[in-house]
Amino acid sequence: MLKIGIIGCGFIGRQICRAIDSGAFNAELYALFDSSQSKALELAASLKRCSPAYMRIEELLQSVDLVIESASQNAVRLIVPQALEAGCDVMVLSVGALADEELREKLFRLAEQNNCKLYFPSGAIVGIDGINSASASEISSVTLTTRKPPLNLAGAPHIEALGIELEKIEKETLLFEGPASEAVKAFPANVNVAATISLAGIGFDRTKVKVIADPSLSRNVHEITVEGKFGKFFTRVENVPSPENPKTSYLAALSAISTLKKILNPVQIGT
Ligand SMILES: NC(=O)C1=CN([C@@H]2O[C@H](COP(=O)(O)OP(=O)(O)OC[C@H]3O[C@@H](n4cnc5c(N)ncnc54)[C@H](O)[C@@H]3O)[C@@H](O)[C@H]2O)C=CC1
Numbered sequence: 171m172l173k174i175g176i177i178g179c180g181f182i183g184r185q186i187c188r189a190i191d192s193g194a195f196n197a198e199l200y201a202l203f204d205s206s207q208s209k210a211l212e213l214a215a216s217l218k219r220c221s222p223a224y225m226r227i228e229e230l231l232q233s234v235d236l237v238i239e240s241a242s243q244n245a246v247r248l249i250v251p252q253a254l255e256a257g258c259d260v261m262v263l264s265v266g267a268l269a270d271e272e273l274r275e276k277l278f279r280l281a282e283q284n285n286c287k288l289y290f291p292s293g294a295i296v297g298i299d300g301i302n303s304a305s306a307s308e309i310s311s312v313t314l315t316t317r318k319p320p321l322n323l324a325g326a327p328h329i330e331a332l333g334i335e336l337e338k339i340e341k342e343t344l345l346f347e348g349p350a351s352e353a354v355k356a357f358p359a360n361v362n363v364a365a366t367i368s369l370a371g372i373g374f375d376r377t378k379v380k381v382i383a384d385p386s387l388s389r390n391v392h393e394i395t396v397e398g399k400f401g402k403f404f405t406r407v408e409n410v411p412s413p414e415n416p417k418t419s420y421l422a423a424l425s426a427i428s429t430l431k432k433i434l435n436p437v438q439i440g441t
């Protein structure tokens with residue numbers, strides 16, 4: 171049975187653990203790790219069927235088949251290379267870390283050398299299937315427009331660097347416009363989706379991103395427009411934010427659970 175280790179026991183990590191704990195998967199939730207040990211222990215204690223152990227990273231990587239990173243871009247930089255070197259398959263949620271070309275090439279090389287799979291779930295967006303299909307031919311442009319309630323953008327480096335007072339925003343306000351390579355650094359906990367789109371499509375420099383704070387919203391909205399030889403498509407998702415971490419949309423956790431289902435299932439549907 172596939173042994174799973176979760177790195178990061180916040181909103182997404184918890185949702186994945188609960189899904190495995192429901193008995194829906196032929197997989198064993200074997201180990202947890204979080205820089206806050208108490209968070210991981212609390213999560214383990216809340217489960218009914220599974221009893222994952224809290225392990226040091228080195229021990230976890232020697233014990234599991236699949237590592238699911240649901241922690242932070244920093245965790246991707248520090249832990250994912252070690253996980254691939256240890257021969258683990260890895261699912262990455264903090265995809266924005268891959269805007270760093272050196273890290274991206276290192277992870278892809280390590281995955282190949284160690285015969286491991288790297289999975290990037292669609293996350294909080296819809297349309298990755300279409301971008302994957304379109305990229306079998308030529309794509310000419312990809313644009314992501316992300317709209318969030320202002321306070322869901324709190325703590326982002328871009329907001330802090332410019333001293334933007336989010337609570338004073340009274341109407342729809344464009345806060346950022348630029349390539350995905352800059353967007354994921356400016357908003358590391360808000361537009362990981364821009365990185366996933368870049369990986370699937372035309373890369374971090376050609377993928378254009380707008381981040382808008384909109385006080386009229388209660389949901390996180392992502393719109394994608396893609397043009398290429400296939401024609402043109404537009405997707406829009408209005409995501410319910412997690413009550414525990416409103417920066418993160420519920421759909422992102424569901425997409426990790428769905429990716430796990432795809433990994434375990436012999437029948438594959440969709441691109
Ligand atoms: N791919 C996508 O579409 C999306 C990706 N995300 C990203 O997924 C990740 C998880 O999201 P949430 O569960 O909402 O976050 P969260 O903030 O609720 O939980 C993150 C957990 O990871 C732990 N953590 C952080 N850095 C760590 C490290 N270096 N080592 C071990 N533990 C560490 C924290 O203590 C916390 O318990 C975040 O990086 C977030 O930005 C979020 C939404 C969509």
Ligand SMILES: O=C([O-])CC(=O)C(=O)O
Pocket residue numbers: 293294358359360361362363364390409417418419420422
């Ligand atoms: O959950 C969302 O709406 C998107 C998000 O935070 C991210 O891509 O980092």
